[in-house]
Structures are given as structure tokens and as C-alpha cells.
Amino acid sequence: MPQVQLCHHFDAGRCRSCTWLGTPYDVQLVAKQRQVEDLLAGHGLADASWLPPVASAQLGFRNKAKMVVHGTVEAPTLGILNPAGAGVDLRDCPLHTPGIRAALRVLAAFVTRAALTPYDVPTRRGELKHLLVTESPDGELMVRFVLRSQEPVARIRKHLAGLRSELPTLAVASVNLQPEHKAILEGDREIPLTEQETLTMRVDGLALHLRPQSFFQTNTAMAAELYRLGRSWVGSVAPATVWDLYCGVGGFALAIAGTGAAVTGIEISPEAVASARLSAADLPDVRFEVGDATAYAAAAGAPPDLVVVNPPRRGIGPELAGWLESSGVRHVLYSSCNAQTLAKDLDAMPSLRPVRGQLLDMFPNTAHYEVLTLLERS
Structure with missing residues (x-):
């Protein structure tokens, strides 16, 4: 890929937030892909199961x-x-x-x-x-x-x-x-x-209503691809019931609703749940509740067919990972912004093995990224 002209603030040393801006973009992608593959190499994700990384625009992407x-x-x-x-x-x-x-x-x-x-x-x-x-x-x-x-x-x-x-x-x-x-x-x-009071974010056929204190991915094009992949991968295993834990404003839940599954979204932020409910107003098989993801799973009765997790950088942690391991859930769709904590969580879920993975360059010019993995119970 051709190298774009560097930012004049970066060149002058006024701002170095984009720590990789001086690195050619194709080299950035290779480095991120290698890091993710190395971190997850011990978890059974064969090379053939890695899809090519999804490249972003290098500039002008931040919404x-x-x-x-x-x-x-x-x-x-x-x-x-x-x-x-x-x-x-x-x-x-x-x-x-x-x-x-x-x-x-x-x-x-x-x-x-x-x-x-x-x-x-x-x-x-x-x-x-x-x-x-x-x-x-x-x-x-x-x-x-x-x-x-x-x-x-x-x-x-x-x-x-x-x-x-x-x-x-x-x-x-x-x-x-x-x-x-x-x-x-x-x-x-x-x-x-x-x-x-809400801003409508239209991504991949979804109309997500964003309230002021709601979180949304800062790279709209990559968010659209993330939800498209989520819908496709979940559709390929055809679950009847899905939980979307850490659901935010409901991106994954609303995308998956198009597969015919009954979806429940759980999010600790009332602002985000209010946004998600507004977006789902005309969808009968999707509901959103305010709550802690781990507490909801631990208190629930029968598990769903598939669980989506999209946690913060710290990952899902040992309690939720332990519940997923023992729950009998057949599939987990894990969207991670930190492959190090993803690998740690996978260590705690040895029965759930990655069968598909793809890196999305949500944060060009930095060492950060999003990686989507589909886990299947062995």
C-alpha cells in the first residue's frame, strides 16, 4: 500500500498520539496480524481459519x-x-x-x-x-x-x-x-x-441511536464490518437464542436479530440501554436490560445457544469465563480490543476453541485493533 503523507503535527513533534504513523500501513497490518496469531497460537486456531485482516482508511476515519x-x-x-x-x-x-x-x-x-x-x-x-x-x-x-x-x-x-x-x-x-x-x-x-437528544448512526443497514453518554466505535467503517461479520458468523451456526453481553448501544444484538434468533442484550450503562431500546423499537425478538454481564449470566437459568461478548480491554475475567466454560453454551462470538486478555480468557475456557478469526484495523497508526473470533465447544 502506498504511504500517505504524514501529519504535520506528527512531523513537527507536537503530537505523537499516532505512534505508528511513521510506519507504512501494510507493515502496520502485518505486525498486528502477527501479534494476534502469536497470542492465540496455543488455542487451536489453525492458520487456514484466519481470514485476511480488514484494512481501514489510514486518515479521515475517526468519527x-x-x-x-x-x-x-x-x-x-x-x-x-x-x-x-x-x-x-x-x-x-x-x-x-x-x-x-x-x-x-x-x-x-x-x-x-x-x-x-x-x-x-x-x-x-x-x-x-x-x-x-x-x-x-x-x-x-x-x-x-x-x-x-x-x-x-x-x-x-x-x-x-x-x-x-x-x-x-x-x-x-x-x-x-x-x-x-x-x-x-x-x-x-x-x-x-x-x-x-440522539444521533442516528446508520451502519450496515442498522439505525443505531446514540445518546450523549453512550459509547460507539470511533471508526464507522470498521464498526459496520464488525457487525456484518457478526451477523454472518452467527447466522452460519443458526442459534435460536442469543445473549449479547456488554451490548453497548446494541450493535451486535440488532445485527444478529436479522438471523431470526431471539436476542437479549445486557449492558451496565443505562444510557446505552436507552439507546439500544430506541433502536429496537420495532423488533419483537430483541430486548435490552440494564445489568452486569457476569451477574446476569450467573443468575440465569438455562443458557442460550450462543453468547456474544464484547468486553473492555480488561477482557471478560475469570468468573464469566468460568461460567461460559461450564455452561454448555455451544458457541461464543468474542469481539476483543486486546488479544492479550482474549488469550487469557481462552485459557479459562479450554472447551471453547476458536474456529474462525479476523482482525479489523479499528485503530490505524497505533498498536491497537479489534479481533473477532468464533468459539465452538469441542
Whole structure:
């Protein structure tokens, strides 16, 4: 694959978040595939069962911007903080979609117009901590202002009509309150600013409704491929009942519903479950519940035919892995963003052997990825 032009922020040493950006993309893919194959080599996944890795666009793929706001009202920076604590402006970061890059220019001017004082970490003064911007495949935007207090909310509301005039793709806007002086992105309380409160993410024929505090994969094209593969692989074993544990906004569950299975999604985040229920409003054989994945499985009666797990980087852990091992479940679809914890979980499930695997490059220019494996009871 031809090497793309490097980011000028990377070239200048201002931002090195994309640690592999200087590595040719085909070399990146080979390195990731080799690491995953090595980690799972002892679990019976033969070379012939590995499908070719799914490549991503190297730039312009990221559908969400998480921008630290720094500087002054008159000259804000939107980006990251350097080691000295100064703001590095990355509003033209080439990882983001063109729509997000255009929006960040408008939002920087809005910070000045609405007199939103950037938060200063050393002095603990100021109000605006982060700007979080998500773009849907339809080109609509969700913008969230992460504030220390409600003090600027009235000014944001006052100037919101002007912002929407300059940014006609703005569909959802809200304020998130994060009053603590901690390195956390957002707080618990969300204040809607627009009548519309969900952003519709259309991926692979699904209409997923994203609420402000719901998680969604940052690479839309790879998310669509992930759900397409999930539907195909699950359909090939034709389960009658499926649990989607760690279901998030319901991507896998809703994709699998098209196979004819009765699907139950379990997710600990009420915001995500609210999003999933909205997306499933017209689907009778899909339901979503708020709950801990491990606790739900342990308390349930008869297991389903197939279980989907899509855990955070820490993996599913020994308790859920032990339950899956002893449950009699015939198949598990495991979507992992960390093959090291995947391998550890597989150690705890020796009766469930991988029969198919594929790497999806969800995070180009870094060492991270998503890997999908179908496990079958031996």
C-alpha cells in the first residue's frame, strides 16, 4: 500500500498520539496480524481459519473528536496538552472526518463568542474543559460542552441559534458537568440543549441511536464490518437464542436479530440501554436490560445457544469465563480490543476453541485493533 503523507503535527513533534504513523500501513497490518496469531497460537486456531485482516482508511476515519480546551477566550486551543501543560491545537487533525474538522473551526470561534473560559489545570480556574464532537454517517453532528459548572450554560443557550446557523449539520447539543479536578473526560450529569437528544448512526443497514453518554466505535467503517461479520458468523451456526453481553448501544444484538434468533442484550450503562431500546423499537425478538454481564449470566437459568461478548480491554475475567466454560453454551462470538486478555480468557475456557478469526484495523497508526473470533465447544 502506498504511504500517505504524514501529519504535520506528527512531523513537527507536537503530537505523537499516532505512534505508528511513521510506519507504512501494510507493515502496520502485518505486525498486528502477527501479534494476534502469536497470542492465540496455543488455542487451536489453525492458520487456514484466519481470514485476511480488514484494512481501514489510514486518515479521515475517526468519527469522534475528544478535544481538550486550553488557551484563552480570545485564542482557545482545541486538542491536547503538551508535557508542560500548554495547549496544542489539533483542530485540523487528519484522523478526524472532514465534517468534524470543519466543525472544530466553527466551534473554536464559538468559544470566543460565548465567552467560554478554557479550564486551566495548574490554577484550577476556567469553565470549558473539553469539546466532544461526533459525526454520524449521514453527516449530522453531536456536540457536547464539558464544563466545570453551570455558570456558562446561559451564554451557550443565548448563542446556540447562531452556532446552528453557522453549523447547519448540528443535530444534538448538550452540556456535560464535570466539576472535579481529575483526569476524567466527563461527569454524570448531562443537560440537553437541543430538542433532538440522539444521533442516528446508520451502519450496515442498522439505525443505531446514540445518546450523549453512550459509547460507539470511533471508526464507522470498521464498526459496520464488525457487525456484518457478526451477523454472518452467527447466522452460519443458526442459534435460536442469543445473549449479547456488554451490548453497548446494541450493535451486535440488532445485527444478529436479522438471523431470526431471539436476542437479549445486557449492558451496565443505562444510557446505552436507552439507546439500544430506541433502536429496537420495532423488533419483537430483541430486548435490552440494564445489568452486569457476569451477574446476569450467573443468575440465569438455562443458557442460550450462543453468547456474544464484547468486553473492555480488561477482557471478560475469570468468573464469566468460568461460567461460559461450564455452561454448555455451544458457541461464543468474542469481539476483543486486546488479544492479550482474549488469550487469557481462552485459557479459562479450554472447551471453547476458536474456529474462525479476523482482525479489523479499528485503530490505524497505533498498536491497537479489534479481533473477532468464533468459539465452538469441542
